Amino acid sequence: MVTYLDNNATTRTDPDVLAAMLPYLSELYGNPSSMHSFGGQVGAAIETAREQVASLLGAEPTEIIFNSCGSEGNNTAIHAALAAQPEKRHIITTAVEHPAILAVCKHLEKRGYQVTYLSVNSRGELDLMELEAAMTGGTALVTTMYANNETGVIFPVEQIGAIAQSYGATYHVDAVQAVGKVPINLATSPIDLLTLSGHKLHAPKGIGALYVRKGFRFRPFLLGGHQERGRRAGTHNVPGIVGLGKAAELAQIHLAHVQREAELRDMLEHGILTTIPDTVVNGGGAPRLPNTTNIGFKYIEGEAILFMLNREGICASSGSACTSGSLDPSHVLTAMGLPYTILHGSIRFSLSRYTTEAEIRQVLTVMPEIVERLRALSPFNND
Amino acid sequence: MVTYLDNNATTRTDPDVLAAMLPYLSELYGNPSSMHSFGGQVGAAIETAREQVASLLGAEPTEIIFNSCGSEGNNTAIHAALAAQPEKRHIITTAVEHPAILAVCKHLEKRGYQVTYLSVNSRGELDLMELEAAMTGGTALVTTMYANNETGVIFPVEQIGAIAQSYGATYHVDAVQAVGKVPINLATSPIDLLTLSGHKLHAPKGIGALYVRKGFRFRPFLLGGHQERGRRAGTHNVPGIVGLGKAAELAQIHLAHVQREAELRDMLEHGILTTIPDTVVNGGGAPRLPNTTNIGFKYIEGEAILFMLNREGICASSGSACTSGSLDPSHVLTAMGLPYTILHGSIRFSLSRYTTEAEIRQVLTVMPEIVERLRALSPFNND
Amino acid sequence: MWDYSEKVLELFYNPINQGTIDDPQEPDVAVVYGEVGSIACGDALRLHLKIQQSTDSILDARFQTFGCTSAIASSSALTEIIKGKTLDEALHITNQDIADFLGGLPEAKMHCSVMGQEALEAAIYKYRGIEVEHHEDDDGTLVCTCYGISEKKIRRAIA
Numbered sequence A, B: 001m002v003t004y005l006d007n008n009a010t011t012r013t014d015p016d017v018l019a020a021m022l023p024y025l026s027e028l029y030g031n032p033s034s035m036h037s038f039g040g041q042v043g044a045a046i047e048t049a050r051e052q053v054a055s056l057l058g059a060e061p062t063e064i065i066f067n068s069c070g071s072e073g074n075n076t077a078i079h080a081a082l083a084a085q086p087e088k089r090h091i092i093t094t095a096v097e098h099p100a101i102l103a104v105c106k107h108l109e110k111r112g113y114q115v116t117y118l119s120v121n122s123r124g125e126l127d128l129m130e131l132e133a134a135m136t137g138g139t140a141l142v143t144t145m146y147a148n149n150e151t152g153v154i155f156p157v158e159q160i161g162a163i164a165q166s167y168g169a170t171y172h173v174d175a176v177q178a179v180g181k182v183p184i185n186l187a188t189s190p191i192d193l194l195t196l197s198g199h200k201l202h203a204p205k206g207i208g209a210l211y212v213r214k215g216f217r218f219r220p221f222l223l224g225g226h227q228e229r230g231r232r233a234g235t236h237n238v239p240g241i242v243g244l245g246k247a248a249e250l251a252q253i254h255l256a257h258v259q260r261e262a263e264l265r266d267m268l269e270h271g272i273l274t275t276i277p278d279t280v281v282n283g284g285g286a287p288r289l290p291n292t293t294n295i296g297f298k299y300i301e302g303e304a305i306l307f308m309l310n311r312e313g314i315c316a317s318s319g320s321a322c323t324s325g326s327l328d329p330s331h332v333l334t335a336m337g338l339p340y341t342i343l344h345g346s347i348r349f350s351l352s353r354y355t356t357e358a359e360i361r362q363v364l365t366v367m368p369e370i371v372e373r374l375r376a377l378s379p380f381n382n383d
Numbered sequence C: 001m002w003d004y005s006e007k008v009l010e011l012f013y014n015p016i017n018q019g020t021i022d023d024p025q026e027p028d029v030a031v032v033y034g035e036v037g038s039i040a041c042g043d044a045l046r047l048h049l050k051i052q053q054s055t056d057s058i059l060d061a062r063f064q065t066f067g068c069t070s071a072i073a074s075s076s077a078l079t080e081i082i083k084g085k086t087l088d089e090a091l092h093i094t095n096q097d098i099a100d101f102l103g104g105l106p107e108a109k110m111h112c113s114v115m116g117q118e119a120l121e122a123a124i125y126k127y128r129g130i131e132v133e134h135h136e137d138d139d140g141t142l143v144c145t146c147y148g149i150s151e152k153k154i155r156r157a158i159a
């Protein structure tokens, strides 16, 4: 068995989630859009799942659109927001968003949109004054994360949303890393659109959802059939939807115990910082998700650390999984203005409800020697 | 148990497919983009699936992009084709395409594109002279189905592709209904882009693939992370991909026995036509998929027939599943210029490799009485 | 996950010839080091050579590397390859030789081997008193040079 501390990359499908899905991967294979009751009965399962997801978010079931992943949710939200106010050509986002936001914004810049990328300070926090200063009457969309995938730093979404609202801009939140880890109540929030992804909260890969506030003039991104009340074409991913519903239900229960994850995370952080010199918690001074820590190990390189951890059966990451093919340092840590010694040597550990104290102890046991060995190789050590 | 004759709407996930997926829904939950070998090992499974899908199509593995469904494939293909030749503003498609093509074309018309909708004759066939006449140097894209979902009528894709090619247009084929039912060899074809959807060939819902010919200047539709070599963002739907790979492998084996399906289909057609008066096979004169029949029952209404069949545990459909919320007659049958008596009273039976002779006999047993009862109610009967 | 060969992983987990070389202050023996990269670009290699002056050959080689798995393995491989070679022979070693010694490198990681070749050149040129271009910024901090100077060589290596 591995020690899996890479839950911000993806999570284990909860066995109860899989159990809920299985009938829809075998006997109950009908198409919910079909006219026969064999297909129709599946429709009821989808509506139950919609209620479960809505309940986790404090939303209404009709405000939930099922789709295929967080990236689709982000792409869809941006396009929908621009379509809702086509005369406005300005977007505000942050420098530390996920590629599924940044790549769309870069693309739109080529199409004549103006994009403001808000900066973050060394703790990974936004400056709301900078946001206010960037807002104009031509701002169609403000899109920010709820919590950062690399550092876990939480943005003040309520305040950001209030500012967006006062300028008549749509506010979209990429909550892929936040859903299931912090309580969210959209009923009382200024958030218009919110993205979540199943596989980050113990549902399977290949399913996601987009929250669209009731009354929002939504335009679909994937065009075709009338599924999801014409808001997302494509035959329903019934097992995935049922799984996401169950996962949402379980996440809601688990939210009450998330403090345990934070305690294990703190134990990990404290252990590393006290036993290994020249280490620092990136974003440590800011409000953070309970499950995430991003630690900089000076003078050594992240990939080398990961391979050493890998040999011990410990899964962690540097940067986000979907950019791990790239050799550039994390755009998030770069935006935080961290020194090079930290930029190239930072590791993210992300816990889940399955993480045990024994696993944390294992990391604390092996980590000092790994760092020592790599530092012994490094020309920069003790320079 | 139901008699499931709605396999063009969706199919049962093959138990072997589910078995192949299960490890990736439980222990092997890693993200293939991660740096640790726990995630990395999953990448190998994805590449195996890619080879399986490529093999079914006579394509190379690098030509396969995994995505979430047929609708996404169709949306992506159209956008990619237009992005590849941005100066060209003309699209040619047919009047009988799936909504996932037609809705995109309608949308693009509003954006300044010119779209030609080729007509079909009463057998559902295209006129290649009409295609030739519509082609211009400004035609960016020709997009047609391989086989129609409602009638099973097969288009001459090789000939269409040759014409498109000679005018420098991209040729996209919506092969959602054809893959696994007819042999396809893309190595020797003029097809540039081809869409398939897993749940139509005994893979689960929520997974699809787009074939992109090597050398085609592809632009992604879903932007974000570097998955699928930068061609489709979003964490890989690993269980879905593995399932699609297995389903492709099984489909290739099954292709050798598809004649049995055609025989059962012919038995159904022949039985209905000989025992029930005023019936006709829509598209019957054209080359068709082995598993599909679309039968017009004059003087009665399709939905009523479906409900009667449903009471007997028989699943069939009128029109396509994803437009079944709509009350308009099928756009496919309408384009074929069929008389109103047939337009409103047509039923599609679509078989699969699971269909048994007993099931066909059951339909043949109940159908005459159903039609008789409904006709007895009808004011048009024996007009 | 990078597709590293067994050899890469072996030399990463158990690198040979790591460290520095003390100058023994013996006649006919010189100790030099060559350096490429910087902490800013995420890769840096300091290659130490012990040279027998009369034969113009390499008696010993050691490395210090800040970098990824393949950078560490490439450095270790390089020291193995060049030991016993004359300096002229060593100058003919290409990054492809390093990659071959390692049983291949992923395409995106070829530059890690280029770094080895460049450090070797730097060390030998320094020993021979040949000026090498320095890629220092105005304020004296190293800018990211490993891509700038390596781009063509990477292409050559991949082609």
Ligand SMILES: Cc1ncc(COP(=O)(O)O)c(C=O)c1O
Pocket (backbone or CB within 6 Å): A233, A234, A235, B008, B009, B069, B070, B071, B072, B074, B098, B100, B145, B147, B148, B149, B174, B176, B177, B197, B198, B208, B322
């Ligand atoms: C011909 C055709 N194209 C596209 C689709 C859309 O596929 P999906 O439902 O997987 O998005 C379907 C089926 O619904 C179809 O029959």
Ligand SMILES: Cc1ncc(COP(=O)(O)O)c(C=O)c1O
Pocket (backbone or CB within 6 Å): A008, A009, A069, A070, A071, A072, A074, A098, A100, A145, A147, A148, A149, A174, A176, A177, A197, A198, A208, A322, B233, B234, B235
């Ligand atoms: C903050 C954030 N947004 C979006 C995504 C994309 O989600 P998915 O991989 O489901 O497309 C991720 C995860 O990869 C994420 O961490």
Ligand code: FES
Pocket (backbone or CB within 6 Å): B327
């Ligand atoms: S009478 Fe019911 S649909 Fe028209």
Ligand code: FES
Pocket (backbone or CB within 6 Å): A327, C042, C043, C067, C068, C069, C070, C071, C109, C111, C112
């Ligand atoms: S040394 Fe730069 S990635 Fe290996």
